[in-house]
Amino acid sequence: MTNEFVLEAITREFPDSVISHSEPYDFLTLEIKKEDVKKVIHYLRDSSLEIKFLTDICGIHYPGEPEKELGVIYHLHNMMTNFRMRIKTFMPRENAEIDTLTDLYAGANWMERETFEFYGIKFKGHPDLRVILNMEDIGYHPLLKEYRLEDGTRTDKDDKMFGR
Incomplete structure (x- = not known):
């Protein structure tokens, strides 16, 4: 199974869902698209592609991009086949909500809870989001x-020691 084969299968099945693709x-x-993620992942799991294992769910924060x-x-x-892939979806902070995958993958339960806890993204339909x-x-x-990485008021630190 190749990247091109999987990409072609997804774009054929969901022509308006793929915003972009890359192969880093x-x-x-x-x-x-946020509203299509669950449908695409369900297709990947139940189609002949047989991408059945959910390795990880995590969040990401880009504070400089309001829409994403x-x-x-x-x-x-x-x-x-040892084929791996990544799916990303983005949303504004005001509407940080996406459908849960707990009905597709039991292992999504704690991964979604962790993402909710650390980023505040709500998973609609999650059985125990806390x-x-x-x-x-x-x-x-x-x-x-939301916070600076360093305390700008510290006087006990010499930046020359850190190459600045």
């Missing part, structure tokens, strides 16, 4: 890039 390091990566500020990334794997790693009353999503 020969790894097929598709950007799919938050994203969800899915890594999928066909264990028989905090699992941080304190329940934390009040923020720790992986959002």
